Amino acid sequence: MTTSKKKIPRIKTPAEVKQSPLLPRPEKKEQQLYEPPPPEDKKSNLSIQFRHLLPVIILSVIIGLAGILLVYILHITVDVKISSLTRDVSALVNLKPIAGILSNIGVVFLTTAAAVCLFAWTLLRCEAAPQVRGEERRFMLWSGLISFSLMLDDFFMFHDYILPLDIGIPEKVVLVVYCLVALAYLYGFAKTILKTDYILLALAILFLGVSAIADQVLSFTEAANFFEDGAKFFGIVFWTAYYVVTAGETLREREI
Numbered sequence: 001m002t003t004s005k006k007k008i009p010r011i012k013t014p015a016e017v018k019q020s021p022l023l024p025r026p027e028k029k030e031q032q033l034y035e036p037p038p039p040e041d042k043k044s045n046l047s048i049q050f051r052h053l054l055p056v057i058i059l060s061v062i063i064g065l066a067g068i069l070l071v072y073i074l075h076i077t078v079d080v081k082i083s084s085l086t087r088d089v090s091a092l093v094n095l096k097p098i099a100g101i102l103s104n105i106g107v108v109f110l111t112t113a114a115a116v117c118l119f120a121w122t123l124l125r126c127e128a129a130p131q132v133r134g135e136e137r138r139f140m141l142w143s144g145l146i147s148f149s150l151m152l153d154d155f156f157m158f159h160d161y162i163l164p165l166d167i168g169i170p171e172k173v174v175l176v177v178y179c180l181v182a183l184a185y186l187y188g189f190a191k192t193i194l195k196t197d198y199i200l201l202a203l204a205i206l207f208l209g210v211s212a213i214a215d216q217v218l219s220f221t222e223a224a225n226f227f228e229d230g231a232k233f234f235g236i237v238f239w240t241a242y243y244v245v246t247a248g249e250t251l252r253e254r255e256i
Helices: 014-019 046-077 082-086 101-125 134-156 158-167 171-188 190-194 198-217 222-253
Strands: none
Touching: 046 082, 101 134, 101 222, 134 158, 134 171, 134 190, 134 222, 158 171, 171 190, 171 198, 190 198, 198 222
């Protein structure tokens, strides 16, 4: 009597199981055109945002109050109407709004140069190794402060009116001080400046110097005034262009 051996079924490998037509293949996930919004951002919470911005809000209130207080102090001490201190100059003297347009645009350019330099300075301060690029940070800081000082001088006419007429400091003395500050700035940051596109800065100093000399030498005529202010405007434009380019290249090289 013979016994029949039962055939033991072979166990399929995982690869064969995946290729088996009897089993349904897993469906591929289609790329969704709409993704659900991310979890709620903390800044969308007003209370958290207020606590985060509290120092900025306090500083803004202090600056606003300081401006209003300055107007009130000038109103009392100089005996000037409050409306004369708050309204636009063109409206006060019945001039067209385009009066002083070249000077106003120059102020905007100098403000841009100051803002760009100071913003670059703040970014360079946030680097991991601040001691490596201390010279660049100081260069941006002082460039921003000098640009801001030039803007204030041009906007409020310090060397033209306030210092010589109200305080009694001769205009030539003020110009000499400005020249000494400029020389100290160029000497102190000579190595940093030579690494930049300093042709723009050289053109700015050239045109600003021509304007200052024309102011002292030429008599006040329409042609002389146009030449002086035109040279100054060219100098301001080249000045702003230099610092915008330099700040951009500095941040780009540092991958900021």
